[in-house]
Amino acid sequence: MAGEETTHEVKSRQSSLKRAIERSCSLISLSHSVKVFALKWQLIRNKLEELNSGLVSIEDAGSGRNPAVSGLVRALMVALGESGDLAKRCVDLSYSGKLLMQSDLDIILAKFDRFVKNLAEIYSTGILTPANAIVVSRPGLGACKEDMRFYVRDLLTRMKIGDTMMKKQALVSLHEVMNEDDRYVRIVVEVGGIVNVLVGFLDFSEVAEIQEEAVKAVLVIARFDWCKGVLVGAGIIWPLIRVLECGSEKGKEGSARCLMKLTENADNAWSVSAHGGVTALLKVCANGNSKAELICLACGVLRNLVQVEEIKRFMVEEGAVSTFIKLSQSKVDNVRNSSIEFLQSIASEDDSIRQMVIREGGIRALVRILDPTLLISSKTRELSLQAIEKLCFSLPNCIDMLVSYGFIELLLNFLRKGEVSVQELALKVAAKLCATSEEAKRALGDAGFLPEFVRFLDAKSFEVREMAAEALSAMVLVPKNRKRFVQEDHNIGLLIRLLEPEEVNSSYKKFLLSTLMAITGCHRGRKKIVNSGHLKTLEKLAEAEVSDAKRLVRKLSTNRFRSMLSGIWHP
Known part of the structure; x- marks a missing residue:
């Protein structure tokens, strides 16, 4: 008889657990129909979902017979009944007052919260452990x-x-x-x-x-x-x-x-x-x-x-600046790269921070990375070159500083011997540097950049050719550089030959013609252009209404050079 009572009690407990799960699911569904006190009902619904999930896990694990679970379920059923009544009154708008309903909802929310905590305590006793819990399949x-x-x-x-x-x-x-x-x-x-x-x-x-x-x-x-x-x-x-x-x-x-x-x-x-x-x-x-x-x-x-x-x-x-200058000298490539990128970011468009980077040795540290004897990746060298250009080129006295750090020689070394990506970046940096001041043009000329710019005029990459042409046109504005350029007999002939193809890009053509126009500023330059054997090319461009070519031919057609032309062009 006692055994039969025990079986009956177990079935009763399991039945109560099942009813509690069903009642909570029904209440969750009903709560979605409530249009008033939306936030309160959302909080109540959240607690109900937690309780429902916990009860389902207990049922799956066959732990519903535990007396502690039975006590919780009995109390929960009472609260679910109260909550269901509140939900119906909210749906029907049949409650007596807003303040009273808010208070009732707070009370029921507190009860559900307590049930969640009680359920957590029951779990902590070990009735539902990984060994016997039935995990819901994914x-x-x-x-x-x-x-x-x-x-x-x-x-x-x-x-x-x-x-x-x-x-x-x-x-x-x-x-x-x-x-x-x-x-x-x-x-x-x-x-x-x-x-x-x-x-x-x-x-x-x-x-x-x-x-x-x-x-x-x-x-x-x-x-x-x-x-x-x-x-x-x-x-x-x-x-x-x-x-x-x-x-x-x-x-x-x-x-x-x-x-x-x-x-x-x-x-x-x-x-x-x-x-x-x-x-x-x-x-x-x-x-x-x-x-x-x-x-x-x-x-x-x-x-x-x-x-x-x-x-x-x-x-x-x-102290971020000093921290990241120090990190830029790390032995780990990724750390170096990240620190260089950060220094660029923090100093972007801020001259006061750029000056601080310089004062604390940032530019010197970046130049040190360019030392070809160090085992440093091409990516890091590229970042260093970009950072030097962005942090330094817009500041006064940057040329003296870069010269003193040996940057000009290092830049020329990469232009001559670097990997293709570094070489092209070095050209871009050099072109930007020579555009900063007359002092920069003279420094680059003295260091030997002119032959390198000329060499890149005939590169495969159009972008590289155009950068070289732009840099050259700026360099020859300095008399000393112009003299160096003219001394090399093949330079002028090369420039004019590069103008011959009809598909030559207009900006590239403009830089080449600008260089030739600057050369006409000296007697020896004009003479070499006339004697180059390529004047027909210039005349064709002038006849095609290329304004820079027209100005160049006019200048060459004056005074004693007129008689040296193979064909007279009249504007």
């Missing part, structure tokens, strides 16, 4: 949204009320499904509570694996622009910064990646700064024990933050 490809939502809710329950191992497994599963199917990201954001749970796990410092898995899940969500506001609204910035300061190495890297995604939006930059993120990121970069990957990620976040003027000023005050 929906297959093409599954309906409702099946996906059910799976995500089950993961949420396990994250909330499971033990450490269960929490970790749920986080791993969540990361996998979001990473493989973007639809899960939207469901995760829609299902109330998951983002907040993930944010809470970022403070799980006592279990590094939980924290690391939470960071990985958050990073997947942060890939989507429309999700960034949800993450920030859930208060994720401050926990990410704490992970960056105190987390494991993997946690720190994940946190930095997430902050980089979030700070692509300048509005979030303020939140990072307000929570001490700038200081934390700079400490990462200044810490000699930081891993290279973490330093590069921190650099990336800081580059996003410098777009805000006030934050940039704070970085400067915190």
Whole structure:
């Protein structure tokens, strides 16, 4: 008889659990019909979904016979009945007053919250462990949204009320499904509570694996622009910064990646700064024990933050310039590259910071990278050349400084012997340098750049040819350079031959003609043009109404040079 009573009790408990699951599902459905007190009902619905998922897990695990579960279910059924009555009155608008209804809703929300906590305590006793829990199977490809939502809710329950191992497994599963199917990201954001749970796990410092898995899940969500506001609204910035300061190495890297995604939006930059993120990121970069990957990620976040003027000023005050000049001399390519890019970003369009970079030895450090005897990648040398041009060329007295550091000779070395990509960049930098001042043109001429510019006039790349032609046209405006150019007999003939093809680009043609016009400024230059044997080319261009060619032929057709022309051209 006692055995029969025990069986009856067990069946009764299981039946009550089933009714509680059904009642909660019905109430969740009804809550969607409520149009008043929307925020309150959303919070209640979130709690109901957590409870429902937890009860389903208990039922699946066959743990409904536990007396503790039975007591919770009995109390929950009463609360579900009360909540159902409130929902119907809200749908029918039959409640007596708004304040009284708000108070009733607060009371029922508090009850459901207490049930969630009680359920968590029951789980913590071990009645549902990874050994006997029935894990909801992951929906297959093409599954309906409702099946996906059910799976995500089950993961949420396990994250909330499971033990450490269960929490970790749920986080791993969540990361996998979001990473493989973007639809899960939207469901995760829609299902109330998951983002907040993930944010809470970022403070799980006592279990590094939980924290690391939470960071990985958050990073997947942060890939989507429309999700960034949800993450920030859930208060994720401050926990990410704490992970960056105190987390494991993997946690720190994940946190930095997430902050980089979030700070692509300048509005979030303020939140990072307000929570001490700038200081934390700079400490990462200044810490000699930081891993290279973490330093590069921190650099990336800081580059996003410098777009805000006030934050940039704070970085400067915190010693960012000296920190990154030091990092530019790192033995690790990626760290060097990231630091050079940061220096360019922080000094962009800001002469005062450029001057600070120079004062603290930044340009000298960048020039040192160009030393051909050092084992440094072409990418790093390219970045260094670009940074020197952007940081230095617009400042007064830059030529004297560059000459004193040996930059001109190093630049010429890359122009002559560098890899193709570095060689072309060196040409571009040299062309920009000679456009800065007469002093620069003289320095480049003295160093021997003229023959190199001439050599590139006939390069395969049109862009390279045009850069060389532009640089040459600027260089020969200096008398000393003009004299050097004319001394080489083949130079003038080459320029005119390059004008012969009809398809010659107009800007390239203009630079070549400009160079020839400058050469006519000296007697020897005019004479060599006339004696070059290519005057017919110039005459054809003049007849084709090319204005620069017309001016050139007019100049050559005057005075005693007129009789030397093979054919007289009349304007």
